Amino acid sequence: MMNFEKRRDRFELFESMESPFLNLTFRLEVPDFRPYCKEQDLPVFHFFLYYLFKALMNVENFRYRIYDGEVIQIDRLIPSYTILNEENIFNFTRFEFSDDVREFIRRSLAAKDESMKASKLIHSATDVSARDIKDYVFITSLPWLDFTSIQHPVGRFKSADIPSIAWGKFSTLADGRLSMPFSVQAHHGFVDGYHIHLLAEEINKVLAEAIK
Incomplete structure (x- = not known):
């Protein structure tokens, strides 16, 4: 928490505001991991989700939360993403993270199947208890849209401190890399634009290492 203490006065400023959110949408460019997924028989969405969470764990500011009036640093993340069932009605998933990519994907697919049914x-x-919800990161994927902004709802337990992340339609760039609209909503007392930049860099790093 030493790094947080260096910005506590910034946190107190934004925490005093009616809306402490930083909400930034940009084009995320990453190595095209889809051929690797096809070769390894891995589902693209769940593969990307795994490495997104690996990246989130590596950027400390995305693991700060507010609990019982105090700032804490969590040491695990719970993935929760939205799905559409066969009637195009959304539902939520929830599952425990695993460091093993194939086990993570197995859990993610099982969570999707549960929510679909x-x-x-x-x-x-x-x-979920007021403490346990703090381990979450909320995920939305909009693969049909090349969106330019998005606003996420805020749940109970004053969840401005729980990051929400969304991405949209994939596009292939001239250099063979992959581009997508990517949105990060987080508490500005914890996360600045610089940390979103670090997250983008970390996503690139972990994906490149995975498919090399």
Whole structure:
């Protein structure tokens, strides 16, 4: 928490505001990992999700939260993403992170299957304690849209401190890299534009290492 203490006065400024959010959308360019996924028989969305969470763990500012009036640093992240069922009605997923990419994907696919089959809304965080919700990062994928901005709702437990991340339609660049609209919403007391830049760099790094 030593790094946080250096910015506590910045945190207190933004925490005093009605809306402490930083919400930034930009074009994320990464190595095209889709051929690797095809070769290894790995689903593209879940593969990217894994390395996004690896990157989030590596940028400390995305692991700061507010609990019981104090700033804490969490040491695990719970993936939670939205899915559409066969009737195009959304639901939520939730599962435990695994350091092993294939185990992570297995859990993610199982969570997707559970949510696809559920007729009612599940994993909406209404059954999660005020402390446990702090381990979450909320994920949305909009693969049909080349969007330029997005605004996420704020849940209970004053969840301005829980990051929300979204990405959209993939585009292939002239140099063979992959581009997508990418949005990060986070508490500005913890995360600046610089840290979003660091996250983008870390995503590139972990993906490049994975597919080399």
